[in-house]
Amino acid sequence: xxxxQQIVGRARAAFNSGRSRPLExxxxxxxxxxRMVQEKEKEILAALRADLNKNGPNAYSHExxxxxxxxVLAMEKLPSWAAPQTVKKDLMTLRDKAYINYEPLGVVLVIxxxxxxxxxxxxxxxxAITAGNAxxxxxxxxxxxxxxxxxxxxxQYLDKDLxxxxxxxxxxxxxxxxxxxxxxxxxxxxxxxxxxxxxxxxHLTPVTLELGGKSPCYIDRDCDxxxxxxxxxxxxxxxxxxxxxxxxxxxxxxxxxxxxxxxIKATLKEFYGVDVKSSPDYGRIVNKxxxxxxxxxxxxxxxxxxxxxxxxxxxxxxxxxxxxxxxSKVMEEEIFxxxxxxxxxxxxxxxxxxxxxxxxxxxxxxxxxxxQLIKRMIAETSSGGMTxxxxxxxxxxxxxxxxGVGHSGMGAYHGKYTFETFSHRRACLVKDLKMEVxxxxxxPPGSMEMMHL
Amino acid sequence: xxxxxxxxxxxxxWLSGKTRPMEYRVAQLEALGRFLNxxxxxxxxxxxxxxxxxxxxxxxxxxxxxxxxLHETLNNLSRxxxxxxxxxxxxxxxxxxxxxxxPYGVVLIIAPWNYPxxxxxxxxxxAIAAGNCxxxxxxxxxxxxxxxVAEALPGxxDKDCxxxxxxxxxxxxxxxxxxFDYIFxxxxxxxxxxxxxxxxxHLTPVTLELGGKNPCYVSDTxxxxxxxxxxxxxxxxxxxxxxxxxxxxxxxxxxxxxxxxxxxxxxxxxxxxxxxxxxxxxxxVNDKQFQRVQRLLSSGRVAIGGQTDEAAxxxxxxxxxxxxxxDPIMQEEIFxxxxxxxxIANMDEAIDFINSRERPxxxxxFSSSDKVVNQVLKRTSSGGFCGNxxxxxxxxxxxxxxxxxxxxLGMHHGKFSFDTFSxxxxxxxxxxxxxxxxxxxxxPYSQKKFGVIRATSKVTRKSECTLL
Numbered sequence: 001x002x003x004x005q006q007i008v009g010r011a012r013a014a015f016n017s018g019r020s021r022p023l024e025x026x027x028x029x030x031x032x033x034x035r036m037v038q039e040k041e042k043e044i045l046a047a048l049r050a051d052l053n054k055n056g057p058n059a060y061s062h063e064x065x066x067x068x069x070x071x072v073l074a075m076e077k078l079p080s081w082a083a084p085q086t087v088k089k090d091l092m093t094l095r096d097k098a099y100i101n102y103e104p105l106g107v108v109l110v111i112x113x114x115x116x117x118x119x120x121x122x123x124x125x126x127x128a129i130t131a132g133n134a135x136x137x138x139x140x141x142x143x144x145x146x147x148x149x150x151x152x153x154x155x156q157y158l159d160k161d162l163x164x165x166x167x168x169x170x171x172x173x174x175x176x177x178x179x180x181x182x183x184x185x186x187x188x189x190x191x192x193x194x195x196x197x198x199x200x201x202x203h204l205t206p207v208t209l210e211l212g213g214k215s216p217c218y219i220d221r222d223c224d225x226x227x228x229x230x231x232x233x234x235x236x237x238x239x240x241x242x243x244x245x246x247x248x249x250x251x252x253x254x255x256x257x258x259x260x261x262x263x264i265k266a267t268l269k270e271f272y273g274v275d276v277k278s279s280p281d282y283g284r285i286v287n288k289x290x291x292x293x294x295x296x297x298x299x300x301x302x303x304x305x306x307x308x309x310x311x312x313x314x315x316x317x318x319x320x321x322x323x324x325x326x327x328s329k330v331m332e333e334e335i336f337x338x339x340x341x342x343x344x345x346x347x348x349x350x351x352x353x354x355x356x357x358x359x360x361x362x363x364x365x366x367x368x369x370x371x372q373l374i375k376r377m378i379a380e381t382s383s384g385g386m387t388x389x390x391x392x393x394x395x396x397x398x399x400x401x402x403x404g405v406g407h408s409g410m411g412a413y414h415g416k417y418t419f420e421t422f423s424h425r426r427a428c429l430v431k432d433l434k435m436e437v438x439x440x441x442x443x444p445p446g447s448m449e450m451m452h453l
Numbered sequence: 454x455x456x457x458x459x460x461x462x463x464x465x466x467w468l469s470g471k472t473r474p475m476e477y478r479v480a481q482l483e484a485l486g487r488f489l490n491x492x493x494x495x496x497x498x499x500x501x502x503x504x505x506x507x508x509x510x511x512x513x514x515x516x517x518x519x520x521x522x523l524h525e526t527l528n529n530l531s532r533x534x535x536x537x538x539x540x541x542x543x544x545x546x547x548x549x550x551x552x553x554x555x556p557y558g559v560v561l562i563i564a565p566w567n568y569p570x571x572x573x574x575x576x577x578x579x580a581i582a583a584g585n586c587x588x589x590x591x592x593x594x595x596x597x598x599x600x601x602v603a604e605a606l607p608g609x610x611d612k613d614c615x616x617x618x619x620x621x622x623x624x625x626x627x628x629x630x631x632x633f634d635y636i637f638x639x640x641x642x643x644x645x646x647x648x649x650x651x652x653x654x655h656l657t658p659v660t661l662e663l664g665g666k667n668p669c670y671v672s673d674t675x676x677x678x679x680x681x682x683x684x685x686x687x688x689x690x691x692x693x694x695x696x697x698x699x700x701x702x703x704x705x706x707x708x709x710x711x712x713x714x715x716x717x718x719x720x721x722x723x724x725x726x727x728x729x730x731x732x733x734x735x736x737x738v739n740d741k742q743f744q745r746v747q748r749l750l751s752s753g754r755v756a757i758g759g760q761t762d763e764a765a766x767x768x769x770x771x772x773x774x775x776x777x778x779x780d781p782i783m784q785e786e787i788f789x790x791x792x793x794x795x796x797i798a799n800m801d802e803a804i805d806f807i808n809s810r811e812r813p814x815x816x817x818x819f820s821s822s823d824k825v826v827n828q829v830l831k832r833t834s835s836g837g838f839c840g841n842x843x844x845x846x847x848x849x850x851x852x853x854x855x856x857x858x859x860x861x862l863g864m865h866h867g868k869f870s871f872d873t874f875s876x877x878x879x880x881x882x883x884x885x886x887x888x889x890x891x892x893x894x895x896x897p898y899s900q901k902k903f904g905v906i907r908a909t910s911k912v913t914r915k916s917e918c919t920l921l
Binding site for chain 1: 642652658661724826835837851859877894899
């Protein structure tokens with residue numbers, strides 16, 4: 001308890017010193033982070049391989065490239081993001097200065113997740129620094145090597161008091177959450193999301209919760225099935241299915257179910273070869289606990305493809321389940337693994353109804369040549385974000401906010417939205433001390449002439 | 454749970470999609486406008502009964518300001534509802550990337566008693582504009598207004614999508630056990646915590662408009678009589694029961710000596726020699742609040758006012774001097790017509806004093822010097838800020854209204870209300886063709902493929918020059 005108090009206290013004192021506020025300072029810290037990523041690329045990639053069996057180009061493009069892009073964007077845009085925003089004035093305020101000032105919140109907490117362990121602490125950290133805050137970073141202990149590396153590296157490049165890394169598991173995080181922060185950004189699951197928000201409520205701390213859910217993927221009969229299945233295969237089995245916006249399950253007409261399986265099978269061969277286990281590009285489940293959890297979901301299911309596992313290496317082959325019942329276990333929780341259930345539906349109406357009966361997902365996917373159908377899907381469902389005719393890609397459009405809704409989360413970030421998440425928009429009105437004439441109209445004794453202004 | 458039926462009914466209406474078309478939202482908003490027009494007299498009477506509100510104040514804060522928000526919303530709704538298209542990377546030039554504003558679903562608005570119409574109606578405008586179904590929970594403390602809203606409002610709005618729930622703490626607690634898709638709460642920080650904890654159980658996002666002690670710094674260089682008028686107006690409006698009222702004043706002893714006569718004059722100009730007889734000065738809402746505020750009069754020394762009348766729940770416009778930071782009046786938000794003055798030596802001390810306390814909903818600074826005003830603005834943190842006046846930052850619909858830290862989270866007013874009650878959904882529509890362009894992203898991974906990805910998706914620093 002004392003240790004956490006000290007860490008947060010130091011960060012608060014550092015923030016109160018005011019040194020994180022000048023734009024030059026923030027850019028300097030961002031430049032240092034850029035240097036860190038460039039100089040320690042090898043170490044970062046090694047940690048990602050150790051934690052998740054992510055290989056070079058894959059890890060680079062999914063975790064490092066994204067971080068470098070955010071850094072460049074932040075350094076470029078900071079002056080415009082941080083500039084006061086003048087607002088439209090009315091008759092009463094014509095002669096005044098009215099604007100919105102973007103101000104740092106203070107000391108913020110970033111809790112990362114294990115599936116993209118580097119990206120998910122760095123991206124929020126970048127935005128928090130850009131917005132002028134002090135930051136406490138708590139990487140996921142499940143991705144141990146990356147957590148250790150981040151804890152070693154950040155103090156070597158950044159201001160040690162303003163930006164701290166706290167490592168540890170549930171007990172340490174629980175302790176940390178008793179401290180007072182000015183914003184908490186948490187990436188993880190809904191159950192812990194509730195715990196974070198409850199802890200935050202005690203201090204009236206605003207939160208951004210990037211959670212998960214079961215992201216549905218509807219495949220229309222009218223679509224280029226080969227292309228659709230290719231894209232779905234890519235998004236589903238990337239990082240061994242451990243992606244919060246992976247297509248979790250498929251909804252399609254029974255008549256195309258077997259074709260879907262065939263197409264995915266062919267694509268898998270193309271991507272990972274005949275022996276998936278020996279492909280350097282296919283990941284592993286992060287640990288035995290999750291391995292067992294996913295294995296459990298296969299019980300009683302019709303395995304159309306895959307199903308092979310190896311506990312020692314936490315390997316689960318790309319798997320497809322067909323004719324899955326909506327009430328089965330695999331349809332209850334977010335799979336977060338390389339298991340793809342197909343639930344058949346007779347029409348898009350049924351699909352929409354099915355989706356709406358369940359918790360709002362983080363992402364929603366629809367494949368169709370029919371533009372009207374796509375419009376309907378978007379208009380009649382709710383999700384954090386969505387992509388039509390592809391998967392995952394809405395998350396890489398730099399100017400789209402990335403976040404959930406309902407059980408999949410609240411708030412959003414990425415790019416400018418991270419800056420806004422970690423800023424307070426302060427309404428500022430500066431009037432003249434003279435010009436009292438106008439004011440007289442509002443003073444008592446009550447005047448009805450004022451009403452007609 | 455007594456509200457399960459109601460919430461499910463609204464949720465079913467929500468799922469039917471009827472609140473989504475613009476025409477529907479406009480119709481409901483226009484009905485709200487009619488409510489304000491038709492029931493104006495009843496609103497004046499109810500707020501006069503509940504709070505002794507001057508008709509002028511009611512017209513201004515409860516009717517005119519609501520109408521401004523309504524008109525602003527109706528004027529801009531179609532633009533706000535449109536998909537917001539965004540810039541794309543080189544690889545996505547032929548795609549469509551936009552932000553869709555989705556309603557949340559069934560939202561709950563909990564309103565306080567001090568501006569009992571305004572504080573539910575303004576968020577309600579935003580919630581309807583954003584396409585939601587709404588349950589409104591007006592405050593049971595402003596009894597007559599609660600009854601008016603419960604009886605009259607449903608007649609104007611679609612009963613399947615909008616409902617008013619009445620009751621006190623037990624009813625609100627049970628209401629909060631239900632799942633809502635958004636909760637908008639205006640009230641005190643302790644209750645704000647309770648609301649947020651209840652919301653956390655369902656992962657419901659919230660906006661909390663809370664309060665605090667809004668400091669008002671008056672520098673030595675200023676037009677004393679203008680300052681006195683503007684401060685007195687802000688402090689004594691609605692008998693001090695305003696979340697953004699200047700709560701306490703910070704100035705030098707010198708300035709205090711100049712301000713006191715000016716404040717005396719302002720109060721006299723506004724309310725006459727006996728404010729209890731003025732039709733323009735309000736009353737404390739109930740006995741509990743009256744006793745609470747009355748107790749605060751024992752801090753320091755009464756320099757102006759100080760008279761009370763328990764039966765009428767009247768507390769005179771009062772200024773206290775010789776107040777110490779440790780006095781009771783400096784420990785809680787006053788929410789009454791008392792202005793304590795705290796003496797500081799200079800601006801730096803004032804800023805330090807402000808920064809040593811919880812961040813308030815508003816910071817006020819008065820000075821003829823722009824520099825001083827800007828210094829106070831720059832070196833403090835608060836929900837909002839107003840230089841050389843009080844309350845007015847609230848009236849401009851283009852400015853967001855919200856707190857920070859203990860004074861709240863989230864914001865509303867104008868477009869910010871619409872945004873608060875909307876989920877900004879990131880959408881990307883791609884075509885199924887040009888699949889060959891996707892090849893670099895697929896396994897088997899290679900450095901060469903990676904080079905292509907990097908080239909088509911990277912963002913370069915404009916200041917750097919890369920020689921290929």
